[in-house]
Amino acid sequence: MKQFLSLVAVCIFSLSAWAQETVAVNTGDLISSEVKNQTVTFRLLAPEAREVWVETDFFEKSRQQTPLGEVEMAGRQRMEKGENGVWSYTVALPAPELHTYCFYVDGVRMLDPSNVYMLRDIATYMNYFLVDGALSENYFVREVPHGTVAKVWYPSPSLGMERRRMMVYTPAGYEEGTKRYPVLYLLHGAGGDENAWSELGRAVQILDNLIAQGKAEPMIVVMPNGNGAQQAVPGEYPNSMYKPSFMNPKTMEGSYEKAFPDIMNFVESHYRTINDKAHRAIAGLSMGGFHSLYISANYPDKFDYVGLFSAAINRESKGENTYIYKNLEEKLATQFAAAPKLYFIAIGNADFLYQDNVEFRQLLDRHGYKYEYAETDGGHEWRNWRKYLNNWLPKLFK
Structure with a gap:
């Protein structure tokens, strides 16, 4: 069971506006994601993991040489392990847009199994959520x-x-x-x-x-x-x-x-x-x-x-x-x-x-x-x- 839990991610978004309110999804005793006071908190249950990162399209990007030239790559942030094997990372609510994210658990890329909203870009799947505002209202x-x-x-x-x-x-x-x-x-x-x-x-x-x-x-x-x-x-x-x-x-x-x-x-x-x-x-x-x-x-x-x-x-x-x-x-x-x-x-x-x-x-x-x-x-x-x-x-x- 412990090995199974190390690969379970529970993080889902329910964002409909720039509201100063909490939007949370409960999985057992775990609040799997939370938007509060203009912040977003990612949480991941992975008690046996040694290292967990979250990757989004709105973190500061890195640049990498490819056959097409130098291109921007999605940014990552290391999550911190807390009680009961729950990893978390909090960031300011990003600008109005469609935002994508995924997780890396001990180097293995994984999607959020609690978020059914996914997009495929060529051969890569990503979870996504929307932040409302003037730039994204349509x-x-x-x-x-x-x-x-x-x-x-x-x-x-x-x-x-x-x-x-x-x-x-x-x-x-x-x-x-x-x-x-x-x-x-x-x-x-x-x-x-x-x-x-x-x-x-x-x-x-x-x-x-x-x-x-x-x-x-x-x-x-x-x-x-x-x-x-x-x-x-x-x-x-x-x-x-x-x-x-x-x-x-x-x-x-x-x-x-x-x-x-x-x-x-x-x-x-x-x-x-x-x-x-x-x-x-x-x-x-x-x-x-x-x-x-x-x-x-x-x-x-x-x-x-x-x-x-x-x-x-x-x-x-x-x-x-x-x-x-x-x-x-x-x-x-x-x-x-x-x-x-x-x-x-x-x-x-x-x-x-x-x-x-x-x-x-x-x-x-x-x-x-x-x-x-x-x-x-x-x-x-x-x-x-x-x-x-x-x-x-x-x-x-x-």
Whole structure:
């Protein structure tokens, strides 16, 4: 029993506001977590453990060299062992956001078994909780009309697949009406999939809330799978029970960009869309920003709104689809000659792609191309991408 208890974590959050109150969960005699007087206390029952750490996205981060360059890593704090083998750590209540955490018990990473709220980022699961406030108010499910999110299969002859999957958001009232809507194509980053924006990005909650507030136009939002060799999320199509990976085949070598009209053709033939440039937008984070850049440049008559969130910019590729990435300046000249209504670039000042984005903006500046730029604190992380989406959606289709 003692060995079993050493691996039992009991820590659950119930945060709904910046309230000066105690929110506690009792497991036997143990208060497993507590929010009191603007603090959060993590507690973990592990009587036989020698060392226990808690890792969160809001602790001070460290920096680590990776094949992608120097990136920020989540911070950890050592928990203190108290009576009856209960480890604890207290910290000031973090800023309004969706916050993630996990534990390390004697070097073994573990989730909180008492918290059913989990997110998968590529191949890593994390528990999460929400702190309400001005910056995160649209990340919560509110008492507003809700849109519908469907898992939709479509044919992609350009990729040689009879079935690929994407997530499609239709605004509240779509099923009962006859109105036609503008479309946003919202693209994920490397290692992600068609679930990423709706789960990690809180895109559905953001859309529901902004539309209900009258701040964003009702729109259809298409969230495709940007891995050209996949039909869908790993595990959700035949022979796909493998571990998700950061870089997948047919992602940044032109196949996906070349095949993008397959997605648009399906959407515009199966949904009540307004099929002109003024009512189409495309945006993405990281690799999705890369895709958005080159898709919009190669199809300059398709999108009046382009959003590059922490976008990968530079790419050298070999193979039959290299034309996608060649002559970018010439393609941009054609694209900007058509005067897109909004070309938006956003990135964190600690992002490993920051300098690439500086150089890309310098290219746009040399030619006098009009764009909007937003720079935030932080690095290559979802708290920035949620913020960019929340701030960008009200600018569309005006």
